[in-house]
Each structure stands twice: as structure tokens, then as C-alpha cells.
Amino acid sequence: KAGVTQTPRYLIKTRGQQVTLSCSPISGHRSVSWYQQTPGQGLQFLFEYFSETQRNKGNFPGRFSGRQFSNSRSEMNVSTLELGDSALYLCASSLAGGNTIYFGEGSWLTVV
Amino acid sequence: SQELEQSPQSLIVQEGKNLTINCTSSKTLYGLYWYKQKYGEGLIFLMMLQKGGEEKSHEKITAKLDEKKQQSSLHITASQPSHAGIYLCGADMVASNTGKLIFGQGTTLQVKP
Numbered sequence: 367k368a369g370v371t372q373t374p375r376y377l378i379k380t381r382g383q384q385v386t387l388s389c390s391p392i393s394g395h396r397s398v399s400w401y402q403q404t405p406g407q408g409l410q411f412l413f414e415y416f417s418e419t420q421r422n423k424g425n426f427p428g429r430f431s432g433r434q435f436s437n438s439r440s441e442m443n444v445s446t447l448e449l450g451d452s453a454l455y456l457c458a459s460s461l462a463g464g465n466t467i468y469f470g471e472g473s474w475l476t477v478v
Numbered sequence: 479s480q481e482l483e484q485s486p487q488s489l490i491v492q493e494g495k496n497l498t499i500n501c502t503s504s505k506t507l508y509g510l511y512w513y514k515q516k517y518g519e520g521l522i523f524l525m526m527l528q529k530g531g532e533e534k535s536h537e538k539i540t541a542k543l544d545e546k547k548q549q550s551s552l553h554i555t556a557s558q559p560s561h562a563g564i565y566l567c568g569a570d571m572v573a574s575n576t577g578k579l580i581f582g583q584g585t586t587l588q589v590k591p
Contacts, residue, residue, distance in 0.1 A: 370520075397576065397577045398577070399576075399577030399578065399579075401581075408581060408582075408583045408584065409566065409568070409581040409584075410581075411578050411579065411580070414576055414577040414578055416576070416577075421576055421577075422576050422577070422578040424578075454518065456520060456521065458521075458577055459577075460577055462575075466511075466523060466526050467511065467523070467526075467568075467577055467579065468523055469513070469520045469521035469522075469523070470520050471519055471520040472518075472519065472520050474518065
């Protein structure tokens with residue numbers, strides 16, 4: 367069974383640009399969550415989608431958005447990139463609520 | 479202050495030694511997860527604890543959840559270099575049963591051969 371797959375693994379963007387990251391959850395998983403990890407702030411929750419609906423949202427500005435498709439695949443978008451957005455973005459999936467949450471390898475975003 | 483505090487922040491042990499990492503919450507824990515991470519990589523699931531007093535083991539790693547103390551501990555017996563990495567605890571603090579977890583700041587473990 368394939369794990370959580372994130373693409374791309376590495377990318378470099380310029381300030382002011384936007385970026386879209388993709389996440390394919392484990393087959394059958396309907397919940398997809400996104401996290402940002404930085405050395406200073408650690409691992410922080412961005413948002414969670416379940417059955418194409420955003421179910422939870424963390425304390426991030428509106429520049430951070432996401433969506434989930436009918437096949438449970440999810441994308442997150444960051445617009446008007448800032449240097450501080452440089453981070454490892456992790457996607458996680460689970461069957462539903464209260465089940466084991468599995469993480470992908472992450473997407474390394476560097477903003478220059 | 480952090481909602482979920484891990485201690486110690488870093489740990490260096492000699493191969494073969496036992497060690498314990500603690501994760502203390504400022505709120506009731508409804509679900510507690512332990513993960514291991516190699517720098518720059520994804521999180522590897524270790525264990526999930528949901529009930530007070532619950533204890534789970536996998537190979538040489540044991541995790542316990544003390545609901546009353548709002549604390550979990552991760553114990554590694556006879557550590558090996560393969561145990562080195564960053565250990566993270568994550569918790570559901572609102573009984574949301576969703577994918578939203580609050581994480582501790584992590585404990586970096588080095589195991590000297």
C-alpha cells in the first residue's frame with residue numbers, strides 16, 4: 367500500500383510568487399491535513415480537509431489556502447510568497463477522525 | 479508557553495543505554511501520537527495512545543499515557559544508532575477526532591556507538 371505522496375519534493379520560488387503543493391493520501395483515507403515546519407516555530411497545523419470540506423483551520427494568514435478533490439487528493443496554495451514562508455510543508459492523511467495519522471515526506475519550499 | 483512541552487530538548491546517549499522522553503500537556507489529552515523524524519524528512523508513525531493508562535510497545539520502544547498527569551512518556555530500551563533522530567509528540571487536545579494535532583518542539587536524540 368502506497369504511503370502519503372507529496373509533490374514536488376523541493377522547490378525554489380521568488381518573493382511575491384505563488385506556489386501550489388500537492389498531496390495524494392493513502393488509498394481510502396478521506397482526511398488530509400497540512401502542516402508547516404520551521405526551525406523557529408516547529409510543526410504547526412495549517413488546515414484539514416475531509417470529504418472535500420475544510421474541517422479545521424490553523425492560525426495562518428489568508429495567503430495560505432487549500433482544497434480537496436473528490437478522490438481525496440489535496441492541494442495547498444500559498445500566494446504572495448514571503449521569505450518567512452520558507453519551510454518544510456507536510457501533508458498527513460487518516461481514514462477519518464480518531465484514526466492513525468500518517469505523514470508524507472514533505473515538500474521543501476525555499477523563498478528567495 | 480508551549481501547549482505541549484517535550485523534555486529533554488536534546489539527548490546524547492551511549493549505545494545500549496535506556497532513555498526516556500517526556501511529553502507534558504497543559505490541557506487534557508484526547509489522543510497522543512509519537513513520531514520519529516530524520517532531519518528534513520517526513521514523520522514516521524511510532525504509536526498512538528488514546529486511553530489513560532494505555533501502554534504500547536513496538537520493538538524496543540514503549541509509550542505510556544498518564545491521563546491524570548496529562549503526560550506521555552516514550553522509553554527506548556538498549557538504544558541503537560538507528561534510534562537516532564528527532565522524536566515528536568503530537569496531541570489532539572479538543573477531542574476533535576480530526577487531523578488537527580498540536581506538536582511539541584521535538585527531542586533530538588543522538589546515540590553514540
